[in-house]
Amino acid sequence: MSRTLQLAEQLISRPSVTPEDAGCLDLIAARLAPLGFVCERLDSGPDSFRVQNLYAKRSATGSEQRKTLVFAGHTDVVPTGPLDQWSSPPFTPTHRGGRLYGRGASDMKTSIAxxxxxxxxxxxxxPDPLIDLAFLLTSDEEGPSIDGTKVVVEQFKARGERLDYCIVGEPTAVERxxxxxxxxRRGTMSGKLTVxxxxxxxxxPQLARNPIHQAVPALTELAATAWDQGNAFFPPTSWQMSNIHGGTGASNVIPGSVVIDFNFRFCTESTAEGLQARVKSILDSHGLEYTLDxxxxxxxxxxxxxxxxxxxxQAIADETGLQTELSTTGGTSDGRFIAQICDQVIEMGPPNASIHKIDENIxxxxxxxxxxxxxxxLENLHAQALAACAAPGAA
Structure with a gap:
């Protein structure tokens, strides 16, 4: 059994459903400390939803000029779903047909290992690389994502700490x-509109005012609006309704309000403020009485x-022969927080076909x-740093 597989199985065997960590971070810190990492716990949240956060960093003496690479990820997993639908217990690592089964096998305990x-x-x-190394791990990525990486990034901002490179271990592969x-990643912004x-x-009807009838033309315009054209890296910004709630349940009552939930997935061609202003303009043009949160x-x-x-x-090409595809598709990750203090953030991990499913596997x-x-x-970044030091004019 490889050391990565052994550690992955140890992590999978711990039932760390958000916000529980179940000792995963202690296990990881015990592996990192002997390597010279200074391990800092930055736990956050109320006792009823206490989130565990670990920041571990290995810095060389006089490393002010060195770049720092951080490996980022989460030890928490989503709930298992019905246990009787699993082919084997979700927190008992199991091998079948050349695969490792267990909750977190793909998302993302194997990446952490x-x-x-x-x-x-x-x-x-x-032993003396020209880059500093760090780990930023949380037990609140699959949940509200309030007291996890988001809180740690705010603390880093307050103390003036920045990072240079970040690899998030999210499962990003399609087949291999x-x-x-x-x-x-695209931004995400939700709105709750009450007409x-x-x-x-x-x-x-002359004694009432039907908010559903009034809302429909505005919603039709919102659905038909082209918010931007996207760019070379992102598809166009999308606006989608997810829920509509209106009525008293009786067929003979005009309701006093209707509530519409919607979401933007927006690219770098639009801003949150700009999208909010455009939505308000459309709603106002239809003469609606409304609130919008x-x-x-x-x-x-x-x-x-x-x-x-x-x-x-280069690492992927040398290891697998693949020419990797760059993509910005999919949902959100903690990369959205880390990017506030780190100029270069990418996500790279195993195939994602089974994540969040019954019988998750890798x-x-x-x-x-x-x-x-x-x-x-790591070797490539070290080589880049070595080449920079050897370049003419380097300090």
């Missing part, structure tokens, strides 16, 4: 590890090809390449 082993191997071969990495009318008897779940971020993307692409043959890609990326 591969992070640790890749760093161990890299430091064994390069390395075939796709995420170099950005106000006047309740009344449906037989006397906004929730910004995350801003879009984009890492254009540079040192980190090139290092990861192909065993994908585990060694995942570890090797992470290690090769």
């Amino acid at each position: 591969a992070f640790v082993v890749a760093v161990e191997e890299f430091l064994a071969a390069t 590890t390395g075939d796709m990495i995420k170099n950005g 106000l009318g006047i309740q009344g008897h449906i037989a006397y 906004w929730t910004i779940g995350g801003q879009p971020f984009l890492t254009t090809p540079g040192n980190l993307v090139h290092a990861v692409q 192909v065993l043959a994908d585990i060694a390449p995942l570890t090797n890609i992470y290690r090769r990326t």
Whole structure:
């Protein structure tokens, strides 16, 4: 059994459903401390929803000029769903048909195990690298994401700490590890629109004002609006309704209000403020009486090809022979928070076909390449730093 597989199984066996960590971070810290990492706990949240956060960093003496690479991820997993539908217990790592089964196998305990082993191997071969290394791990990514990475980033801002490179271990591959990495994500912003009318008897519409009838033309315009055209890295911004609630349940009553929930997934061509202003303009043009509450779940971020993307692409090519695809599709990740203090953020992990499903699994043959890609990326960044030091005019 490889060291990555062994550690992945130890992590999977811990039932760390959000916000529980179940000792995963202690296990990881125990592996990192002997390597020279200073481990800092930045736990947050009320006792009823206490989130565990670990920041571990290995810095060299006089490392002010060094770049810092952080491996980021989460130890929490989504609930299992009906246990009787699993082919084997979700927190008992099980091998079948060349796959490792268990909750978190793909999302993302195997990635965390591969992070640790890749760093161990890299430091064994390069005990004094020209880059500093760090880990940022949380037990609140699958849940509200309020007291996890978001809180840690706010603390880093307050103390003036920035990062240079970040690899988030989210499962990004489609068929084989390395075939796709995420170099950005769209922003997410939700709105709750309440259109106000006047309740009344449906037989006397002149004595009432139907908010559903009033809202429909505005909703039609919102649905038909082209918010932007996207760009080379992002598809156009999309607006989608998710829920409509109206009525008293009786067929003879005009309701006094209707509530519409909607969401923007927006690219870097639009801003949250700009989208809010355009929605308000459309609603006002229809003469609606309404209230509108906004929730910004995350801003879009984009890492254009540079040192980190090139290092990861080369690592994938050398390990697998694949020419990886850069993508910004999919949902959100903690990368949206880290990008506030880190200029280069990418996500790279195993295939995601089984994440959040019954019988979540990872192909065993994908585990060694995942570890090797992470290690090769470290080697490539170290080589870049070495070349920079040797360049004419370097300090």
